Every structure is written in structure tokens, then in C-alpha cells.
Amino acid sequence: MNLEELHKIEVIADKPYPVFLGVPIEDLGEYLHAQLKDVEHILIITHQVVAELYAERLKKGLLDYRVNLLTVPAGESEKSLERLSQLTTAALRCGADRKTLVIALGGGVIGDLAGFFASVFMRGLRFIQVPTTLLAQVDSSIGGKVAVNHPAGKNILGAFHPPLAVWTDFKTLESLPWAEVENGLAESIKHAMSANPDLFEFFEKQEQSIKQRDPLIWSEMVTRSSSVKIGIVSEDEREQGIRALLNLGHSFGHALETEMNYRGVTHGQGVSIGLVAASYLAKIKGLMTSEEVSRVEQLLTNFGLPTKIARKGLDPKILLQHMQTDKKNQGGRKILILPKGIGQAVISKECTDPEILNAWEQVI
Ligand SMILES: NC(=O)c1ccc[n+]([C@@H]2O[C@H](COP(=O)([O-])OP(=O)(O)OC[C@H]3O[C@@H](n4cnc5c(N)ncnc54)[C@H](O)[C@@H]3O)[C@@H](O)[C@H]2O)c1
Structure with a gap:
């Protein structure tokens, strides 16, 4: 060697x-x-x-x-x-x-x-x-x-x-069982959405090869996706700034996992629904177009990841309350990571509770 x-x-x-x-x-x-x-x-x-x-x-x-x-x-x-x-x-x-x-x-x-x-x-x-x-x-x-x-x-x-x-x-x-692969795919798609539009396109183009576990495509997927994380933590090791962007979709996802007691929804599924909810919120804030939100939903669907969750007693107001305890919040104000188009994300302190509720309504 x-x-x-x-x-x-x-x-x-x-x-x-x-x-x-x-x-x-x-x-x-x-x-x-x-x-x-x-x-x-x-x-x-x-x-x-x-x-x-x-x-x-x-x-x-x-x-x-x-x-x-x-x-x-x-x-x-x-x-x-x-x-x-x-x-x-x-x-x-x-x-x-x-x-x-x-x-x-x-x-x-x-x-x-x-x-x-x-x-x-x-x-x-x-x-x-x-x-x-x-x-x-x-x-x-x-x-x-x-x-x-x-x-x-x-x-x-x-x-x-x-x-x-x-x-x-x-x-x-x-x-690795496919259910575990899905957890990794959700995080990789999040990397692409928050920092790398080319990686997002790669996922769109290589859907079949990824699903068939083509070894060369998988090597490329892991290399490109881990490079996004390496790049971001190299700029901000202690999460004082841009590393927080990697939490895209997680405020929504964690709220859902907490409300469901970590049962009936895997982490990857929570992140997937969270990415969609964050995209709807971004649309409300004028950061994403309807076409871009559809692209996100389509890509997640292609990989068998959920974009909505059946209501079954889920109350958006309670989910909103769970978001109150998110580690990113400051002084009672909700800090959310939102996609800006495809391949970029921003930290937003400007989202109101009615806007967040509206985003929840789109995915429940
Ligand atoms: N430190 C960080 O920056 C960071 C970031 C994201 C997530 N996390 C943490 O990661 C954890 C989730 O990790 P995960 O999704 O890898 O789940 P996991 O570690 O629970 O592994 C999932 C399952 O796959 C099995 N497994 C592992 N490798 C296998 C293989 N090659 N073949 C067959 N089975 C295999 C494991 O035994 C386990 O049952 C969470 O606790 C989360 O908080 C940490």
C-alpha cells in the first residue's frame, strides 16, 4: 500500500x-x-x-x-x-x-x-x-x-x-439493508440541497444506478457527498456559522420524530419530510419556486422516501411546540435553515408561527 x-x-x-x-x-x-x-x-x-x-x-x-x-x-x-x-x-x-x-x-x-x-x-x-x-x-x-x-x-x-x-x-x-440506505440517502440529498446543485443533479440522473447499487456510482455518490460535509466542517469546525446549514430539514424532522416517540418514522423519513416542509416554507418566503419544490419532492419520491405523513392525530400546533426547544433557537426566536433554490441554504430568523404552521399543513 x-x-x-x-x-x-x-x-x-x-x-x-x-x-x-x-x-x-x-x-x-x-x-x-x-x-x-x-x-x-x-x-x-x-x-x-x-x-x-x-x-x-x-x-x-x-x-x-x-x-x-x-x-x-x-x-x-x-x-x-x-x-x-x-x-x-x-x-x-x-x-x-x-x-x-x-x-x-x-x-x-x-x-x-x-x-x-x-x-x-x-x-x-x-x-x-x-x-x-x-x-x-x-x-x-x-x-x-x-x-x-x-x-x-x-x-x-x-x-x-x-x-x-x-x-x-x-x-x-x-x-447494508435498503432501509438503512434510505437514512443515508436522505442526508446526502440534504447535503446536495444545502450546498451542491451538481450533486442534486447527479442524484436525479443516477436514480436507477443508485437503486441497483452500481458500485462505481455508489463510490462517486459517497465521495461527492462526503466532500460536501468535509468542505463545510473545514470552514466551520465548531458550528459557529455555515455548519448549521447541514441541519436543513432537521428542525421539522426532529419535531416529527419526537412527537412520534421515534416509532413509525425513521430518521431518514423524518429528514425527508423535513426537507419538503422546509422547501414549502422557503416558497412562502420567496426563496424557492413551485417547480423547485416539485423537484425536491420528486427526487425524494424516486428513492422511496416520504414527502408527506398521514395525519393520524398529528397536530401541526404540537409539532410547532416541539420546534420551540430546537438547539438552534435564540432568545425564544425560531432559527430555521431554509433552502434557497436548489443547492444553497440560508439561516432564517424571520419565519412566523403561522408560516411554519402553513408549511406543516403541506406535508401532513
Ligand atoms: N456525529 C454526527 O455528526 C452525526 C451526524 C448525523 C447522525 N449522527 C448519528 O448517527 C446515528 C444514526 O446512524 P446510522 O444511520 O448509521 O444508524 P446505526 O448506527 O444505528 O446503524 C444502523 C444499523 O445498521 C447496521 N449496520 C451498520 N453497518 C452495517 C453494514 N455494513 N451492513 C449491515 N448492517 C450494518 C447496524 O448494526 C445498525 O443496526 C444517530 O444516532 C445520529 O444521531 C451523528
């Missing part, structure tokens, strides 16, 4: 780090040997199903290290303080110390949980992200945000703890 020849993009940050794209999982060990001379012990944190699929391949490259594998049950509920405490006990039993390297092998739940564990264990361990879901490859593994949930809310306990590197093997996506 020639490190110089690998496809990588550097994240410009306080501590810059590379995102390697399209690299075999078994080559990570060789990279670690070349980069880190003081590591002897590695903790791989993953899910059982991911361990069964990929841990042996990863471990093949780690023969010179003492390696322990810690598995965590699947599900968002595992991003908890209880699980963090159990990981801590298990890590101590394995003899982890301040030089231990953590490898987060999995989707966004593992990346957030293992990353947060790495940020606090003995005041901070180094860690590597090995994302294996589409969402993690294009979004959550990049940018250094790590967190666990609290009964009071999602990602309430978190940190900025950037990885030493992100090691992305596109082939791991071959085993």
Missing part, C-alpha cells in the same frame, strides 16, 4: 485529519503502523452484526497489536450513559490505558458512542472512524461531533473529539 496514492481528503481543523475514501478495511493496520509508533493496544467498538461481517477483515491488518473487540447491541437507545459506563468497565478489564487506540467500526450510533467514550476515557483517547453505513460514510464520521443521549434529549451530552482519521471502505455498504 502506498499511502501517497490513496484517495484522501484532508479535513482542515484545529487538528487536521484525513478522510480516506475507497480503502480496504484490512489495510488500516498498515496505515496505523506507519503513523502511530506508540500504540500497542486497540479497542474495536462495534455491533454484533458488523463484527460478524467485518471484524475478521479488520483484525487481519492488526496482528501486531493486542486487540480487544467490544460489541454493543444495535439501536439508538445504546447511545446512553449506562452503555458508556459498561464500556468503561469492559475497557478497564481489557487493560486499556491512555495509549489505547479506539476504532469505531459501524454506523453513526457506534461512531457517536465510541467517539464519546474515547473523548472522556482517562481524559481522552485517540480514535479512528471506520464507518460502515451510508449515513456514517457521508455524514456522521466526519466533523468530530460525538455524543450520547439523555432522557431530556438526543445528543445532549457530547463533545468535539475529532478522529485521527476516517477510514471508508465503500464495499462495507454492500451488506
Whole structure:
């Protein structure tokens, strides 16, 4: 393996780090040997199903290290303080110390949980992200945000703890169930809507190849989509400005997920409906034309993502109330991210409650 020849993009940050794209999982060990001379012990944190699929391949490259594998049950509920405490006990039993390297092998739940564990264990361990879901490859593994949930809310306990590197093997996506692919597609389409009109067109043109999981098209999709995230976090690592644009659709989506108790709507579906609601609001504010809103709806529909939700007792006024507690709000004022045409987004403090209610009415 020639490190110089690998496809990588550097994240410009306080501590810059590379995102390697399209690299075999078994080559990570060789990279670690070349980069880190003081590591002897590695903790791989993953899910059982991911361990069964990929841990042996990863471990093949780690023969010179003492390696322990810690598995965590699947599900968002595992991003908890209880699980963090159990990981801590298990890590101590394995003899982890301040030089231990953590490898987060999995989707966004593992990346957030293992990353947060790495940020606090003995005041901070180094860690590597090995994302294996589409969402993690294009979004959550990049940018250094790590967190666990609290009964009071999602990602309430978190940190900025950037990885030493992100090691992305596109082939791991071959085993990903389509329902999980949809979550990643919703975030990728959000990247395109907020910052890259060409990527939006790519999704429109390559619909069939994406659905047929054409490997070349998928490589291009992950590369282009993760590049959007890399570009944005490189400009604004700590979310003081433009990184907030990546929340497009999320104020609406989170309100829906909260109201439905995270049941009956996946994160990707919430984001998809949120993107449509934000587009209607943008139309009300004169930022989008009816044709552009239709393009957004059509693209999401093409990928099987919902653009509306059946009413079933959903009350727009209650959804509006959920938006009151959004982390972005300032001084009681709702701060919303709105699309401006296709491929650009803006931060808006000017949306009134009747306008937001009107947007909700369009999608319920
Ligand atoms: N830190 C950030 O910047 C950031 C950004 C976006 C989302 N997130 C977080 O990401 C999480 C969601 O992540 P997700 O969508 O990846 O879900 P996930 O991590 O729960 O993974 C989804 C499921 O896919 C399985 N899986 C993973 N890789 C697989 C593979 N290659 N083949 C087969 N099955 C596989 C997992 O075991 C799991 O059951 C949320 O907790 C969210 O808050 C974080």
C-alpha cells in the first residue's frame, strides 16, 4: 500500500485529519503502523452484526497489536450513559490505558458512542472512524461531533473529539439493508440541497444506478457527498456559522420524530419530510419556486422516501411546540435553515408561527 496514492481528503481543523475514501478495511493496520509508533493496544467498538461481517477483515491488518473487540447491541437507545459506563468497565478489564487506540467500526450510533467514550476515557483517547453505513460514510464520521443521549434529549451530552482519521471502505455498504440506505440517502440529498446543485443533479440522473447499487456510482455518490460535509466542517469546525446549514430539514424532522416517540418514522423519513416542509416554507418566503419544490419532492419520491405523513392525530400546533426547544433557537426566536433554490441554504430568523404552521399543513 502506498499511502501517497490513496484517495484522501484532508479535513482542515484545529487538528487536521484525513478522510480516506475507497480503502480496504484490512489495510488500516498498515496505515496505523506507519503513523502511530506508540500504540500497542486497540479497542474495536462495534455491533454484533458488523463484527460478524467485518471484524475478521479488520483484525487481519492488526496482528501486531493486542486487540480487544467490544460489541454493543444495535439501536439508538445504546447511545446512553449506562452503555458508556459498561464500556468503561469492559475497557478497564481489557487493560486499556491512555495509549489505547479506539476504532469505531459501524454506523453513526457506534461512531457517536465510541467517539464519546474515547473523548472522556482517562481524559481522552485517540480514535479512528471506520464507518460502515451510508449515513456514517457521508455524514456522521466526519466533523468530530460525538455524543450520547439523555432522557431530556438526543445528543445532549457530547463533545468535539475529532478522529485521527476516517477510514471508508465503500464495499462495507454492500451488506447494508435498503432501509438503512434510505437514512443515508436522505442526508446526502440534504447535503446536495444545502450546498451542491451538481450533486442534486447527479442524484436525479443516477436514480436507477443508485437503486441497483452500481458500485462505481455508489463510490462517486459517497465521495461527492462526503466532500460536501468535509468542505463545510473545514470552514466551520465548531458550528459557529455555515455548519448549521447541514441541519436543513432537521428542525421539522426532529419535531416529527419526537412527537412520534421515534416509532413509525425513521430518521431518514423524518429528514425527508423535513426537507419538503422546509422547501414549502422557503416558497412562502420567496426563496424557492413551485417547480423547485416539485423537484425536491420528486427526487425524494424516486428513492422511496416520504414527502408527506398521514395525519393520524398529528397536530401541526404540537409539532410547532416541539420546534420551540430546537438547539438552534435564540432568545425564544425560531432559527430555521431554509433552502434557497436548489443547492444553497440560508439561516432564517424571520419565519412566523403561522408560516411554519402553513408549511406543516403541506406535508401532513
Ligand atoms: N456525529 C454526527 O455528526 C452525526 C451526524 C448525523 C447522525 N449522527 C448519528 O448517527 C446515528 C444514526 O446512524 P446510522 O444511520 O448509521 O444508524 P446505526 O448506527 O444505528 O446503524 C444502523 C444499523 O445498521 C447496521 N449496520 C451498520 N453497518 C452495517 C453494514 N455494513 N451492513 C449491515 N448492517 C450494518 C447496524 O448494526 C445498525 O443496526 C444517530 O444516532 C445520529 O444521531 C451523528
